[in-house]
Amino acid sequence: MWKLYDALIEGIPEECLVDEFICGTYAVLIRSGNGCGFSQIVPGDSLPETMKKSLNMPLKRLAECIKSWNFVEASVGMAAINAWYNSPATASGNGIALSKSLHSEDRLSDPFIAYQNVIKNKKVAVFGHFPYVEQLLQPVCELAIIERDPMEGDYPEAAAEYILPESNFVILSCTSLVYKTLPRMLELAKNAYVIIVGPFTPLAPELFSFGVNDLSSFVVKDNAGAARIISGLERRKIYKTGQKVTMKPK
Numbered sequence: 001m002w003k004l005y006d007a008l009i010e011g012i013p014e015e016c017l018v019d020e021f022i023c024g025t026y027a028v029l030i031r032s033g034n035g036c037g038f039s040q041i042v043p044g045d046s047l048p049e050t051m052k053k054s055l056n057m058p059l060k061r062l063a064e065c066i067k068s069w070n071f072v073e074a075s076v077g078m079a080a081i082n083a084w085y086n087s088p089a090t091a092s093g094n095g096i097a098l099s100k101s102l103h104s105e106d107r108l109s110d111p112f113i114a115y116q117n118v119i120k121n122k123k124v125a126v127f128g129h130f131p132y133v134e135q136l137l138q139p140v141c142e143l144a145i146i147e148r149d150p151m152e153g154d155y156p157e158a159a160a161e162y163i164l165p166e167s168n169f170v171i172l173s174c175t176s177l178v179y180k181t182l183p184r185m186l187e188l189a190k191n192a193y194v195i196i197v198g199p200f201t202p203l204a205p206e207l208f209s210f211g212v213n214d215l216s217s218f219v220v221k222d223n224a225g226a227a228r229i230i231s232g233l234e235r236r237k238i239y240k241t242g243q244k245v246t247m248k249p250k
Helices: 003-010 059-067 071-085 088-093 133-137 157-166 175-179 182-188 205-210 223-231
Strands: 020-023 027-032 035-040 123-127 142-147 169-173 193-197 214-220 242-247
Touching: 003 059, 003 071, 003 182, 003 205, 020 223, 027 059, 027 071, 027 223, 035 071, 035 088, 035 214, 035 223, 059 071, 071 088, 071 175, 123 133, 123 157, 133 142, 142 157, 157 182, 169 175, 169 182, 175 182
Parallel strands: 123 142, 123 169, 169 193, 193 214
Antiparallel strands: 020 027, 027 035, 214 242
């Protein structure tokens, strides 16, 4: 079950170090060189943390926190993973086209918009209640929304065992990496087209070997601006510090 996580960790070079570590109220940011990764802080710290963390420690070592069952610590690991894979240099090297500006808004990189024609009349399962998902998808497909904390009209998490195997398209939240549910979700969705979405989705080609077809994420270009936002010094959206992007197998 750890193969997916081990693949993400192994892809990080040994020489990368942690140069900046900011833990804000709602998110954590890790910078290594020019690469800046962040993650939402996922609640769940009933278990003790697994390692002592410090600046200048190997980024690869910090990334191992993704395997922690303390979800706050796992969020730190997620940010460390993204500091490598979602850096502009790594993303460009993996074929992602980045604009020259610090901030660019590309609505075509939003899968809820980009796939509207493709999913027409298909069975679509969305794991996570994303903003405007009903307005964007319900008119064009047979939509099932699955939620850990269901709202009215949502299916409970246990329904994924039944819904995902029958779906044509499956959209998963990047928080599934922190919760450790992603391997099982990919197994259930093995016959579907699978997209992982969210600003801290790792832009890692390794994920394509595990049944993922598309990654929708975010690349930070303004590291200083992102650091100010995560630390609470500025009140603006993190999306103003970079570019929404998508990545598919080459």
